[in-house]
Amino acid sequence: MQAAFPGSIPAADYLDTVRSSLGAVGFDPETTLPLVSICRDELTTNFFARVQEQWGPAFTLAGLGGVPALGATGWGAAFAHIPYTSGRGSLLVFGLPHIGIEDDGTVGMTVREGQDSPTSTCGALTAIYDMSQRGTIPNEVDLDDFEATKLALRLVVDGHKPDSLVDLTVAALDATEVDLWAAIDAQEIWKDHNVAVCCGVQIHGHGGKDWVWPRSISLTDATGERRQIDAFTPTA
Numbered sequence: 001m002q003a004a005f006p007g008s009i010p011a012a013d014y015l016d017t018v019r020s021s022l023g024a025v026g027f028d029p030e031t032t033l034p035l036v037s038i039c040r041d042e043l044t045t046n047f048f049a050r051v052q053e054q055w056g057p058a059f060t061l062a063g064l065g066g067v068p069a070l071g072a073t074g075w076g077a078a079f080a081h082i083p084y085t086s087g088r089g090s091l092l093v094f095g096l097p098h099i100g101i102e103d104d105g106t107v108g109m110t111v112r113e114g115q116d117s118p119t120s121t122c123g124a125l126t127a128i129y130d131m132s133q134r135g136t137i138p139n140e141v142d143l144d145d146f147e148a149t150k151l152a153l154r155l156v157v158d159g160h161k162p163d164s165l166v167d168l169t170v171a172a173l174d175a176t177e178v179d180l181w182a183a184i185d186a187q188e189i190w191k192d193h194n195v196a197v198c199c200g201v202q203i204h205g206h207g208g209k210d211w212v213w214p215r216s217i218s219l220t221d222a223t224g225e226r227r228q229i230d231a232f233t234p235t236a
């Protein structure tokens, strides 16, 4: 894990650090709407539950792979739900694609509860990775498989093959971060609300141990100017 995602920390520590770092700059659960962009996989639900324990009920942004899949109508709903009766409310957005790493170091696999052989994590990103290697990325969105085909077209451009599942997972993170900010900036949410976007990769170890590779926490001021909080620099 540390070779592929150096600086990863337990998910609970990650969320505690986000909570305290954002609390220090005025993010209060009473006036914050959390939006969460993580994969549908049941392995991600502990993370979602912890976000809700710390910040209150959360709006789901993503489908397979963790990249936002809600479309313009969904974004309109999410942004309409930010608290405002106490003045400037806050929008806290998490964007974290995920990957499994088993105890023996196997990347992209998880032995799940009640099973004795591993399955792919993330299943959707693994399927897209396999398609990219075989050259079978679809040419258009399939309405009967729209999340996976749309994601494949988004992540594998011009037949460019990712070198590894880790690279494809980071590409999913890049796409997630771009899409989160595109939606926020298009609606200029920062004019009326504080905005924080936390991006990284969620890593599932054996037996339900969750970790996070924390890549960035970005804030905007009321003009939309972004700055990063350096919350995860390891102390020596």
Ligand SMILES: [Zn+2]
Pocket: 039, 040, 041, 064, 065, 066, 098, 121, 122, 123, 124, 125
């Ligand atoms: Zn997944």
